[in-house]
Amino acid sequence: MDLTLIISYSILGVLIVSTLVYIFCKRNYKIIYDHRLLFVIGLVFSRSLTYYAIVDNLMWYLVDHNEPFVRSTVLSNIQESLSSLFVIIMAQLADSYVGRFRTLMFSTTAFISVMILLLIFNPYDVTWLVVIILVLLALGRSGDNLLENVFNDLVNEVDKSENRNKERSYARATLWWNIASASGSISATMWVAMDSLGGAHTTWKSSFWTFLISMTATLMIFCKGHGLYHQGELTHRPIVIFFRVIRARIHELLKSKSQCSTNTSTQERSQERNPENEGITPKRSPLGEMDQGDRCYKEDLKVLPSLLRMFPLWGTFFVVSLISAVGSTFYTEQFDNLENNDKMPVQIYNVIQDFSCFAIPFLYKWTCFRHNQKLKIGVGMLCSIISCTFAWQLEIHRLKELRNFADEHAETSISFLWLVPQFIMLGFMEGLTESGLLTFFWSQVDKPVKNYGEDYMEIVMCLGKLANIGLMLILKSWFDPETNNDTRLDKYYRLLVCICSVNLIIYCCIAICFYKDTNQDHSSSHDDPHQHD
Known part of the structure; x- marks a missing residue:
């Protein structure tokens, strides 16, 4: 494990130096001051x-x-x-x-x-x-x-x-x-x-x-x-548009099915007498009756397909948010019995994680495949596997040493520095997947919802964090209610390694097959998705 620690700290040092160099080179581009x-x-x-x-x-x-x-x-x-x-x-x-x-x-x-x-x-x-x-x-x-x-x-x-x-x-x-x-x-x-x-x-x-x-x-x-x-001007949010169109689609589907059996012959005769009306829908949509007219309905229909197209990719991001929830809870608890844990603030790991999350997108921009957002997301998911693997191996060693102590709060000989690699990889995972998915979202959706990619991602993150609670309830025999020292977190981390591996395979299939004709390799930052119209 000594080699692992050396590699992890080398990566962290490269991130610090490269980020400072990047900011220095871009100082005229990025720095502005106003009181x-x-x-x-x-x-x-x-x-x-x-x-x-x-x-x-x-x-x-x-x-x-x-x-x-x-x-x-x-x-x-x-x-x-x-x-x-x-x-x-x-x-x-x-x-x-x-x-x-x-x-x-x-x-x-x-x-x-x-x-x-x-x-x-x-x-x-x-x-x-x-x-x-x-x-x-x-x-x-x-x-x-x-x-x-x-x-x-x-x-x-x-x-x-x-x-x-x-x-x-x-x-x-x-x-x-x-x-x-x-x-x-x-x-x-x-x-x-x-x-x-x-x-x-x-x-x-x-x-x-x-x-x-x-x-x-x-x-x-x-x-x-x-x-x-x-x-x-205050306008309706795209989340309202989404549910409004879903409701209208269901309404139309139910109405068309009820009319299909009774009006088929009448509609055919009408189309024969009026061939010039082909492709034109004479009736107002139910949405137009419920809201403000067909104009709003047509705008919603334009937005919805591109939004629904993101669902397969959001499904794989669900596992990423699950690992983030584990990182903010179980990763932190591993610090309890490590050496010198009473002399170091646990917040140091959050600083390391967030700095890694901030720095890795800048480092990725220096690679030859910096415009390939699908690859960027895939590398982030690979980091989730590495992070869980580090946590798994550390937990095995931590539990092995705790069995030799009568006091459950005893301090082991394992240094607190061994937690750093898994937090670095956790930051890599979040930085690559979130920025990559957000940029990919901007390149896929129409302008009315382009500003709200982060909001939609939060819904997926909410479900992923709840999934950690669900897994704990399903696998409650692995968790001691009172303390983490009798909890089989090593088994839980091993399960997460398997889940992340399967998720990476599924993501690769989705990225290759479902988005194979997608022009995702161009950043949409020039469209200024952050600025609201």
């Missing part, structure tokens, strides 16, 4: 600080407060699933009813409410209070996409440089977004989180006070720049 950006950057920082310190490690927080292992896993996955589901709901509210600014106010206020509840109450004395905290955390997390859209539009507005275009403005907004997020993650790891690297002896209560003050202050600054956040 108005600070209204949003502060809020991005405070949200990132909260994510890394508690939200992304909710299971670790629950276990630290004596919650059973299985219950902590289920609660953490429920919170993540709700976050993905609420992304669609919050987007619907922002673009159809109340606007992005008010929706973001509601989302951030939900975060602040959680911190107040955690400071005042002990959430484990009353079950309903736990439910409220999970829902509020999910509502807070679901506003990320909206905040990113607000920031992209703001950068595009303040960018007055020569040869400005929306693609360049988006690249500059992404750079500032990543800088603010990285600053929040570093601050959480160094000073705010439990067992922080900076040597500060923090407690959960002091961390909650830090989150509450920073979130409240940055929200007030964000509200100060209210006049800078411009949004176009």
Whole structure:
């Protein structure tokens, strides 16, 4: 395993150096500054600080407060699933009813409410209070996409440089977004989180006070720049279009079947007398009667086929989201008995994972097949197999050493660094599959829904995270309700390796056969899918 560790850290070093070199080479292309950006950057920082310190490690927080292992896993996955589901709901509210600014106010206020509840109450004395905290955390997390859209539009507005275009403005907004997020993650790891690297002896209560003050202050600054956040006319979201067309299609299908047996002869005679009417549908569609007319119906019919065409690919992404759910729960729990685990914050692994997720798309752009999005997704799925394999082998060694200790919380001789390879591969998986699938989505769908690929992907991620709970219930004999030391995570990881392998084979068949005539090798970033019309 020594060779594996050397290879993993070499890859991480290459990622760091290559990313810094890439940013330096593109500094004139990507860097822009305007004081108005600070209204949003502060809020991005405070949200990132909260994510890394508690939200992304909710299971670790629950276990630290004596919650059973299985219950902590289920609660953490429920919170993540709700976050993905609420992304669609919050987007619907922002673009159809109340606007992005008010929706973001509601989302951030939900975060602040959680911190107040955690400071005042002990959430484990009353079950309903736990439910409220999970829902509020999910509502807070679901506003990320909206905040990113607000920031992209703001950068595009303040960018007055020569040869400005929306693609360049988006690249500059992404750079500032990543800088603010990285600053929040570093601050959480160094000073705010439990067992922080900076040597500060923090407690959960002091961390909650830090989150509450920073979130409240940055929200007030964000509200100060209210006049800078411009949004176009509120329109119906494509998710409404999707369900509306499905309903109309079912309605038409049922109506046509009921009329088919009684009106066949009459329709044939009518067509013989009026041959010039062939190909013309004289009746209004049911959708036109239910909504505002045939124009809306025709637009929906134009969008729906391209959206349905993405379903096979989304089906394979389901397994990727399952592995992400495992990474945020079981991967973190493996840290419990490793050497020096009480001297390192568990958030360090989230930083490694997110940096790998951020860096690998830049590294992929330097390859000769950088425009092949199908291959990019396939490589990401291969990384999921490698990540689960690393976790499987580490768990075998961890359980083997624990059998020699009477204390279930005893510290093994396995270094905490052995967790790094599987988190690196987990970041590779997320970075390649999500960016590849999103770019592929932009190249496949029509413009009315091109802006909402991330929203639709969140639905698949919601189902994948719930699948982790389902597998735990099916394989409950492998999981000890109280502690992970008597849990057969090695068997579970081995099962995931098999599932990921089968999923990769299925993906290859779908990519080769179903999308073989698809012109997916051209990035659609020039169509500016991030900017709402």
